[in-house]
Amino acid sequence: xxxxxxxxxxxxxxxxxxxxxxxxxxxxxxxxxxxxxxxxxxxxxxxxxxxxxxxxxxxxxxxxxxxxxxxxxxxxxxxxxxxxxxxxxxxxxxxx
Numbered sequence: 727x728x729x730x731x732x733x734x735x736x737x738x739x740x741x742x743x744x745x746x747x748x749x750x751x752x753x754x755x756x757x758x759x760x761x762x763x764x765x766x767x768x769x770x771x772x773x774x775x776x777x778x779x780x781x782x783x784x785x786x787x788x789x790x791x792x793x794x795x796x797x798x799x800x801x802x803x804x805x806x807x808x809x810x811x812x813x814x815x816x817x818x819x820x821x822x
Contacts, residue, residue: 727784727798729755730806730815733776744792745772745803747780757782757798770803777806779815 731749741761746754757780772778780803788794806812 728779728781728815729757729798730779730812731755731777733772733774733778735774736772745778745780745800747778755780755798756792756795757800757803758787759800759803772803772805777809777812778803779806779811 729747729749731747733745734748734754735746737744737746743759743761745757745759747757748754780798780800782798782800782802785797785799786794787797
């Protein structure tokens with residue numbers, strides 16, 4: 727699964743980073759990147775306001791801090807510099 731949107735908030739925890747991405751369809755999508763090491767220099771940090779393309783597996787999950795719902799377990803995420811990418815993503819989704 728892939729979404730393109732704006733990062734609204736970032737929560738850094740001990741073993742994961744949780745991004746809330748607003749793709750314009752309603753509530754923000756929760757995207758989780760599980761960390762394999764706790765070294766902060768080995769991870770790319772994204773900040774609120776960045777337009778990103780997030781790819782991963784859609785799963786239903788629940789934790790003590792988060793309610794039961796859909797979550798994207800990220801495999802990769804990258805900043806989108808071209809403003810036309812979001813429009814292209816919507817058009818290709820409609821074409822499917």
